[in-house]
Amino acid sequence: MLTNEKLLGIGGLQRKALLAGLIGCVVALLGGLLLGERGDKIFESFLIAFLLCFGLGAGSMACMVLHHLCGGGWSFLIQRICEAGSRTLWFFFVLGILILLGGLYSGSLYEWSDLAFRQAHHIVENKERFLNPSTFTVCFLVYFAIWFAIATLYNRWSKQLDATGNHSYLAAMKVCAGPCLILYVLSMTFAATHWAMSLEPEWFSTIYGAWMIAGYNLTVIAFAILMLTYLKDEPGIKERIQTKHYHHLGNFLLGFTIFWTYISFSQFLIIWNGNLPEEIGFYIHRTDGGLTTILLILMIFNWFVPMMVLLMRRQKTDLRKLRRIAIYTLVMRFFDMYWNIAPSFPDHHGKIVPSTLILSAAATIGIGGLWFYIYLNELKKRPLTPQQDPRGELMFYEEEHSHA
């Protein structure tokens, strides 16, 4: 699209993202080489960054499908923002091969990848059909095949809808939305189990996948708010956007903040109350030492503060305030992911390891920056709003009314 070539300062933003991404990756790689005894540090910090940034790809895809499942006008303006995110899944596929499979086969990420470890730990040995390198690899391919299929289908239909205006594409997207979201939640649960939960191979929690998904929802809504505020003066968005759209997205941010808290706390409450030896280790690793500090930071700044702030209408209808809270939410997501993942690594139980904290922050900037560069490329390829979606007309209609 011609209009998109003129997107306000997007070229400059892209260069900055690329630069930040490269610097972050180099710092994390060099730091990992210098500080770690083997390559472990690199894989550890990049795993945290990968699992965090992956929410932008997978979450965007889920949000895009959700738009078609529940309809309504709230998501119309972020539809293309999410679609572009879903087209970046290949980037995470490549990263996944490097980080997840690399970490697995080099033996520096997952303890269970070692046959001797499995044989020494009876519980892990019993999980061998799920926790072994070949199942992990096959499942990795299956997860991405599912996500690629969903993303490709929806992006294709959306493009054809733009070109033809044929509403049967809309109907198809609506019919498939439910099954696709079920598939997403199931595959994401298995993926979270393989990629993150298995770092503590003896531990298990059935709500873990939902925890990950809740965090990803939070990530993508905060990111979509940021993108929308950045693109608010672009054609297609400028004519349609109203205060109430920020208000709706602010409400979603509030909703997902509470949902994330609810899931996180449910998992903790059940395990803490039961206090069973096979379950409680996870929380002992995460509350001993300085880690309670991070837990408190999360409780206060990822739940209480954003919840109280977002309860106020003015915070959601004022663009600058909403953007501020979205940035803040994204920063908090890093602490959440660090607290979730890092204490599982050997030598990290029950303590904050500053080098891992800093290197994973650098790796997050690295992966996030590179991803953003690719993301903006994808965003430029299509008009910023669906062209022939009747929901866009409906919003115009409402616009005229409120200005009458």
Place this chain on the structure above:
Amino acid sequence: MAHQEHHTDEAQVFGLIAEFDEADQLLSAASKAYAAGYRTMDAYSPFPIHGLSEAIGFNKTYVSLFTLIGGLSGTATAIFMQWFASSIHYPYHIGGKPFFSWPSFMPITFELTILFGAFSALGSMLLLNGLPRHHHPVFNAKRFERASNDGFFLCIEQTDVQYDKEKTTAFLQGLNPVEVSEVLD
């Protein structure tokens, strides 16, 4: 005496009501009335019209504040009751946990917060809007039953500071209504 009679006349009048054929007309009439400085007015339509409540200058209510206060008192009540029951009145060891085991208190605290918040929202809504009531002066208006079918009404009430029978009637006539009539209290 004449003055007094005039005064009682005024007191019996609830306001002036204008009927419109279309939702658009009502919306634009409401905006114009607000722009002309009228504040104590209400609009009636068979279905919700986007932007209408903003047009008559309705934006902030205190229901949210009451809900917050109600919710917080629910939180406080729940924590107090559970603390009192399990730490003071009947201390009981459960699974070696401390008497004041706040994580296990959270489900009840959450529920009571929601419950008290919801009751406060409902109660303050009824308190602030004066419902339930069996009658409202606006029902005295001719053809008002059409507000639940195909009529769109804008009523400027007599208590408005700018209310003046002649001027307000003329103003409403200028908005191109079907009819303008006086509503008795």
